[in-house]
Structures are given as structure tokens and as C-alpha cells.
Amino acid sequence: MGHVGCGGGREPGRDRTVSEGVRIRDISGKPGTTQRGLVTIGETPTGPINVPVVIISGKRPGPTLCLTAGVHATEYPGMDAVMRLSHELRPEDISGVVIAVPVVNTVMFGARSGFLNPIDGQNLNRVAPGRPDGTLSEVLAHVLLNEIIGIADYHLDCHGGDLPEALLPYAAYNLTGDAAMDEKGEAICRIYSPRVFALYKDGGPLPPITGSVTYQATRRGVVSVLTETGSAGRLDPADVQYRIRRVIDIMRYLKMLDGEPQVASGQLQAVTQFRVTARRGGLIRTDVKVGDELKAGQLLAEVVNVFGDVVERIEAPRDGIARIVWTHRVVNTGDSIVLCWVAEPAPPFPSLAAYTKP
Secondary structure, three states: OOOOOEOOOOOOOOOEOOOOOEEEOOEEEOOOOEEEEEEEEEEEOOEEEEEEEEEEEOOEEEEEEEEEEOOOOOOHHHHHHHHHHHHHOOHHHOEEEEEEEOOOOHHHHHHOOOOOOOOOOOOHHHOOOOOOOOOHHHHHHHHHHHHHHHHOOEEEEEEOOOOOEEEOOEEEEEOOOOHHHHHHHHHHHHHHOOOEEEEEOOOOOOOOOOOOHHHHHHOOOOEEEEEEOOOOOOOOHHHHHHHHHHHHHHHHHOOOEOOOOOEOOOOEEEEEEEEEEOOOOEEEEOOOOOOOEEOOOOEEEEEEOOOOOEEEEEEOOOOEEEEEEEOOOEEOOOOEEEEEEEEEEOOOOHHHHHHEOO
């Protein structure tokens, strides 16, 4: 990615002046500089557990955007994209501040552990807001929300398909009831998503995960968006570059960089979802791929026993779009096979109409 130009605009309300800067413990984001360091979360018998933080401080005032990756630290494209952006974004090009956390869950990263922290067995994206006197994951969630994400105006949490998941790229936002925040959150979802986006609502057919980092960040006044790209523990350069382009477009929308964002046309808004599981155990045969449009009654998979006899034929219970396809080829009773969106054409969104690609 080439260097990009500086935006001259200003977000209302919380823009920091050039002289204020951002400080996270002993990492001081001096205006016009890139500073990086380690935030200590806890320790093991052999040493401290640290989280890397980069603060890129523009020379002009603007909003603060936090980028986090590696909450689930085998979802590699997000981590690589944030690493690359922390090198490629230049302070002289930026209005405002970018806080980049390339690898949030460094213990998982080192252990190549999917979903769960190998020390305490917890899912960081289910224990937010955490607690200062809790387990390692709970302390990490507390520090992340109170000392890093919580000082930003906007936040992108960079996820993807974990080790057993092939995933359709999308973005999602937890609605708050604050009209200004929710408009920004939906706009960022639309800019990021190539096809489907989701808006989670308490008590609705797409309820939020209240223990997630993004949900808890929105409850602290941060416009926090879940972004998903990449599949099955792979590091595909196309996934990395897609994410970088979308982050740059979001920064353009926020007037942190020069230029106009691009928004995909023909987008769909998820209205609910459903999961298809195996009821019998055995080898699974399926050719369903992420993004496939499935029809009610369509054969999705066959399960065969150790002799190769078909013991179950699995059909789609309703129409939907394959959002996650699990890559394991041996299943037990209750194992997930495919998770599907049910989506409708997204309603018009006037503030992005000028940026929508034909």
C-alpha cells in the first residue's frame, strides 16, 4: 500500500487538539510521531505478559481510532493488516490519532491456540468487561477497555475465521439507541462489508454478545465495530490487503485521511441467522462454500459411518447465505456444519450514497 494523504476535516465533539496527544501508561503519543511500547497485563512464572501498542499521532486535530487484532490470536489476516498499517500510516498524513494493537492476546498467539487462552481456558471475547482482580483474560479485557479502546472515539476489532472456520467477510455493530453513534456504526459497517452487514440489538432477532469487546466498548461511548475477514487459520495476502483498503476507506470517511471512501453496492443487511448441526457422528461429505445461497430443503451434507454407510442426510431448514462453514471433516452429534445469515436488501443510507460504487 502506498502512503496516503492527510484529511483536513474534524469530527465534532471529542477531537483532541494537537498539543494533547494520547498517553497509554508510559507510551506517550507525541503529536507528529509514531511511538510504540508494551503494556504489561500480568505474568507467568517465567516472565511478564505484554501487549504491543503503537500510537500514531497526526499533526492535525481529529478523532482517535483504535485498531485491535488478535483478540482471537489464530485469526491472522487482521493481525498482519494492523502490523502493516502501523508501519505505513505516517503522522504527517493523519488528522487525529491511530492506536494500533497488532496482537491483543499474546499468550494465545505464542501457543497457536484457537478461541481460548491456554492459561485460564477463557475466551477473551466472552469475558468483557473483565475485572482488574480476575483471571488473565479478565484482566486483559479490563485493561483493553479502560486504558486503550476506552480513550478512542472509534474502534475496529479485527477478527476472521478461527482455526476450524471458513468465513464470509462481514462487519457488525451493536446498536446503542444513541442516534449519532448508531449512524456512524452502521456507516462503518457498510464501508467495510463487501456484501452482508449486521446490526445487533438487545432483544432483537440478532441479539448482541454482551461479553464481547465491541459490545462493551459501545456501552462506554465508543463507536466499536466488529470486522471479519479471513478463514481457517490461514494468512491469505488478499484478505490482508482487503482489510487494509477498508481501514483506509473508514479513515477517509472519518476525515482522518484525504480522499473519499468506496462502498459496495447491492449490500444486504442480516435480519437473523440459523445454525445447522449434525445429529449423527461420522465422516461428513459437503461441498457447501461460504457465500453460497442456500434454499430450504437443499441437501447440505451427508454423514457416513466408519463403513461408509450414509447415516444422515442434512438439509437446509430455510433459505440463507452460508456465513461460516466448519472445516472439520469428522463430526459428533451436535457439531456445527454451517451457520447462515438470513438477509434482506439493505435500506438506503443517504450519507453514503455519494460513495457507493455502481
